Amino acid sequence: EAAVTQSPRSKVAVTGGKVTLSCHQTNNHDYMYWYRQDTGHGLRLIHYSYVADSTEKGDIPDGYKASRPSQENFSLILELASLSQTAVYFCASSGQNTGQLYFGEGSKLTVL
């Protein structure tokens, strides 16, 4: 069974609307990440967290917020969705100091 699950897997949102992407992991990992993937590009880090109730900015945090209410759950929040945020979003988890990530299957977001 999948150890990192994302929901929704696909979503269409309107410009200016609020979007929440959720991620749940059963790996007992401390670290969780949100990445964005655009066509023809690698993954770029938006936010990450290494402990519950704390989040850190990644490389491209503007326009995004994150929430880590528990070790297992990590959400990505777009308060005012914009066209430029159309992308596939991946959640991942990892243990400390391993560098190896375990990915969810992705959430495809289309903003119209």
Place this chain on the structure above:
Amino acid sequence: AQSVTQPDARVTVSEGASLQLRCKYSYSGTPYLFWYVQYPRQGLQLLLKYYSGDPVVQGVNGFEAEFSKSNSSFHLRKASVHWSDSAVYFCVLSALVATGGNNKLTFGQGTVLSVIP
């Protein structure tokens, strides 16, 4: 600063042929290196990883990679590809940051592999 370059955006090979996907990295410290594969409409899966020791590391499904410090490279190889190997392959560099223990990961842009039956 660290970076990863995959110079080939697309590679097409015939089934049964050998394969090499190139990866060059830039990092002043000791890198941890990974190859991940992404099948259509799926998340990324780990193929293999290099931390230290033998520069040739074996992965799943017959893949291997060779680390070269002198060339700053971590090329992925397979002796005989199958049509099911068609996917996007990412080379990833991990630089551990002591403070907070964050794993600073840098992704290459990916190489799309197409295997012709």
